[in-house]
Each structure stands twice: as structure tokens, then as C-alpha cells.
Amino acid sequence: MQPFERKTAPDGHEVMLFPLTELYVTQGENGSYSHQGILAMDLVVVGQHDAPIYAPCSCTCVATLSDSNNGRIFQSNAEVWTPAGLQYVNFMFFHDENPIASVGSTFTQGDLIAHTGTAGQATGDHTHFNTAFGQYAGWTHVPPQNHGCLVNSSHIYDTCYIDDTIITNTGGYTWVTYGSTPPVPTTSKRSNFKWVLYANNFRHGIR
Numbered sequence: 001m002q003p004f005e006r007k008t009a010p011d012g013h014e015v016m017l018f019p020l021t022e023l024y025v026t027q028g029e030n031g032s033y034s035h036q037g038i039l040a041m042d043l044v045v046v047g048q049h050d051a052p053i054y055a056p057c058s059c060t061c062v063a064t065l066s067d068s069n070n071g072r073i074f075q076s077n078a079e080v081w082t083p084a085g086l087q088y089v090n091f092m093f094f095h096d097e098n099p100i101a102s103v104g105s106t107f108t109q110g111d112l113i114a115h116t117g118t119a120g121q122a123t124g125d126h127t128h129f130n131t132a133f134g135q136y137a138g139w140t141h142v143p144p145q146n147h148g149c150l151v152n153s154s155h156i157y158d159t160c161y162i163d164d165t166i167i168t169n170t171g172g173y174t175w176v177t178y179g180s181t182p183p184v185p186t187t188s189k190r191s192n193f194k195w196v197l198y199a200n201n202f203r204h205g206i207r
């Protein structure tokens with residue numbers, strides 16, 4: 001997404017966006033460096049330190065983590081459209097040296113919400129981003145390395161649309177753009193019907 005960007009579907013629900021201006025994955029899911037067993041990704045904005053991170057949807061800070069990584073956890077204020085459907089989401093960032101949010105802080109989609117950084121266990125400036133479906137259900141630790149992650153963690157590419165994001169390194173994942181087409185399946189029956197008619201006509205030589 002881009003600074004202060006907002007995107008709303010025709011049904012009034014926000015479209016969950018990728019929170020950085022650039023997509024550059026430096027460590028993916030289950031990465032052997034420090035992501036064993038978790039779906040988080042490490043993300044950078046090339047050439048920037050303390051790069052801005054924007055609220056991917058209107059949200060509230062629901063928890064802070066007490067270790068040196070300066071983790072901040074947020075929950076959407078309502079259901080949002082994701083590539084996996086309409087639902088609540090929660091998400092977190094690590095390594096911000098100057099966190100903005102404390103528990104109860106509210107943000108509108110597009111607001112500055114955090115920064116990349118080097119706080120805690122970080123060898124270079126980045127953010128450690130983890131997403132989950134549903135309302136915030138807690139922070140847990142998983143084998144084999146006891147890494148922390150959100151309960152009900154989700155694939156980021158199933159959670160955020162990458163509209164208006166500069167794509168530099170996809171990490172090998174397939175990312176989805178919302179575009180201007182509503183993901184709401186309210187008209188799909190009709191267009192499927194037309195397509196079936198067309199296909200049948202085509203098959204029978206009627207065009």
C-alpha cells in the first residue's frame with residue numbers, strides 16, 4: 001500500500017492491504033534462520049531505516065510483548081476483505097525501535113502504525129510481520145525452536161492484498177491484488193450463467 005491509502009469494497013468493508021510500500025521478503029515462512037514452525041515473514045524497504053509501516057486496515061492495538069523485540073499486536077476493528085474471505089484479522093510487528101502504539105491505540109487504515117527497525121533480535125533493519133485470522137486469540141510458542149507466533153496464524157499472502165505495493169522480491173509466494181473487482185460473489189451466478197450460455201452456444205457453433 002501507499003501512505004495514507006484507504007480501500008473499501010462496495011459492501012462497505014475495508015480491503016486488507018499489505019502494510020509496507022514495498023514487498024521484499026528477506027526471510028519467509030518456516031525460514032531456517034529464525035522462523036522454524038511459524039508463518040511470519042521478514043520484510044524490508046530497500047535502502048531505508050525506520051521505514052514507515054501503515055495500518056493495513058482500521059485497527060486497535062490489543063497487546064504489547066514485553067521482550068526486546070518491541071512487539072505490537074493489532075486487531076481489525078471490523079471484518080475486512082482478505083484473499084481468504086471476509087473476516088476479522090489480527091497481526092503484529094517486531095523490531096520497531098520507537099513503537100507508536102500502546103494497548104488501546106486506534107488507527108484508521110493508512111495511518112502510520114509502526115516502523116521497520118533493529119530492536120531486539122535483528123541483524124539488519126526490517127520488520128517481522130505475522131498475521132492471523134479472527135479476533136486476537138493470544139500469543140503462543142511453537143516447536144521446534146519455541147518461536148513465538150499469533151494463535152490462528154495465517155499466510156500473509158492469504159491475508160493482505162498487495163495493491164499499490166512496489167514488488168521487488170515476492171519470496172517465491174503468489175500474492176493477490178484486489179484491484180477494482182469486488183471479491184463479493186453477489187454477481188458471480190449471473191456472469192457464470194452467461195458464460196455457460198456462451199460456452200454452450202460456442203460448442204454448438206452458435207455465436
Ligand SMILES: [Zn+2]
Binds near residue numbers: 027
Ligand atoms: Zn523474523
